[in-house]
Amino acid sequence: MVQKVRVITKKQQREVILCLWNEGVCNASEIQRRTSIGLSTIYYNLKKLEKTGDTAQKPGQGRPKKITDIGARVIGQQIRRYPTVSTNDLTLTLLEKGITVSRHTVGRHLHNYGYKNSLPLAVPMLTAKQKQKRVEWAKEHLNNRWKRTLFTDETSFQLFSNTITQWYKGKRPVKPIPKNRQKIHAWGGFSAYGKTSLFCFTGIMDAKYYVRILEEQLPEVREMMGNNWRFQQDNDPKHTSHLAKNFLQENVPAVMDWPSNSPDLNPIENLWALTKRNVEKRQPKNLDELELFMIEEWHEISDEIINNLVRSMKKRCEEIIRVNGERINF
Structure with missing residues (x-):
């Protein structure tokens, strides 16, 4: 049985027809059976082969562009000046320049040139003082001993998450989501020497419960890292409470200072994103499955x-300095 060749673009169609022609397959029906290319396209290219010996399209052939080079420049200028401009507004602007096209044509043009239309990513606002502190922190820690740092944080996993994108054609897919989704919280840490186990819990974590987590996890950390390491945490009130500060002062070699409002600096955020994505792919149906999948996927990292994320800290510091303390994307 001859396997059909999957052909998508016009150029690919021409190349496949030429390849089969060179192999001695000159019958239009046979080419159509092998490729599923339309017969009219096959006849056109076979006729071209008989006349010229080639299927290549000459410069200038084909349907003329609806949006001229001038129109493309106008669209580019408008989007740079007004990022929220609509395709209807762009159509009217082009009409003023004597270019008549539909908003659908403008939309296709933007898609072909890599433009996407979506809501801006919402991130916590940084104050001028916070930006300055971030730059100062990055300069101070640019050449730090990141291998001896334990990065830590908490996060939450939900049942029926909806974070994985998917391709679709036509109507946008719908995923039913319960109104009140159940969740499990987790605390974890990692360094160049490995990961801690994942501490899972439900309910609200206060300073007392945070210290309890550390009490349970620190023996494992000491076994992994010895006595020469430092502890990283953000400035969550639970972390900076007197209870937590006193505990850390007595039980860890050093606590690292950390700039406020800076989750983009903490590489554990990348691990959380990876773990959540992998858990969601497994579609847990209840809290028991959710917790099991959380632990398993965390273990599989x-x-x-981990080592790539530890090495990324120098680059993160360099990027913070370069953008004067603004948000970075890692």
Whole structure:
């Protein structure tokens, strides 16, 4: 049985027809059977082969562009000046320049040139003082001993999450989501020497419960890292409470200072995103499955990923300095 060749673009169609022609397959029906290319396209290219010996399209052939080079420049200028401009507004602007096209044509043009239309990513606002502190922190820690740092944080996993994008054609897919989704919280840490186990819990974590987590996890950390390391945490009130400060002062070699409002600096955020994505792919149906999948996917994170994230800290510092303390994307 001859396997059909999957052909998408006009150029690919011409190349496949030429390849089969060179192999001695000159019958239009046979080419159509092997490729599923339309017969009219096959006849056109076979006729071209008989006349010229080639299927290549000459410069200038084909349907003329609806949006001229001038129109493309106008669209680019409008989007740079007014990022929220609509395709209807762009159509009217082009009409003023003597270019008549539909908003659908403008939309296709933007898509072909890599433009996407979506809501801006919402991130916590940074004050001028916070930006300055971030730059100062990055300069101070640019050449730090990141291998001896334990990065920590908490996060939450929900049942029926909806964070994985998917391709679709036509109507947008719908995923039913319960109104009140159940969740499990987790605390974790990692360094160049490995990961802690994942501490899972439900309910609200206060300073007392945070210290309890640390009490349970620190023996494992000491076994992994010895006595020469430092502890990283953000400035959550639970972390900076007197109870937590006193506990850390007595039980860890050093606590690292951390700039406010800076989750983009903490590489554990990348691990959380990876773990959540992998858990969602497994579609847990209840809290027991959710917790099991959380622990399993956290455990499966490779040493290579961890080491790459530790090494990324120098680049994060460099980027913070370069953008004068603004948000960075890692």
